[in-house]
Amino acid sequence: MCWVHLKQLGERFLSWGSTRRTGERSSPKPMLIHTGKQELWLVPSGNGKIKLSQHFSHNEFECRCGCMEGLVSTELVEVLQTVRYGVRAPLTITSGIRCKKHNTAVGGAKSSWHVPRNGVSYAADITYLRDEDRTDYNVLRLWVLADMAGAKGIGLYANPGRVHIDVRPTGRVRWIDKSWREKT
């Protein structure tokens, strides 16, 4: 499992940080974060958000209860970014990191990959930001692109039409949720 070596991550953030629109040359201040056994360098993008890839920031993945627990697997971010490049439309994360308490509150599976293991979360549910983009066809495009990008777990859900994507280290899983099977 890779969630990116310290140096590699630092360099990547620095290159993104330097392409800010403002034209300023101010270099973002790197920040060292400890997650379980790992040490990670994160570089803020200048707008108070920590950028993880061209289209995703850390705040989008944060646990909805506000606990700020965990970090996102960079392998997952890579898959999501590939999906984003494929659909060429704004996406939104409906559920990212979930602490145990929040996972229980939203009825998540006990062994959900949303819940951090060693401080790292391996799952995110995504859909289109714009309501009008959430057609069955478009939601299925998310599935196809996630599959192409090497996602390990992919699940299809309705209301709103969305796709669960994870990079679990234990193998390939595909499922269609009851909400999608029974939707009219």
Ligand SMILES: [Zn+2]
């Ligand atoms: Zn939480």
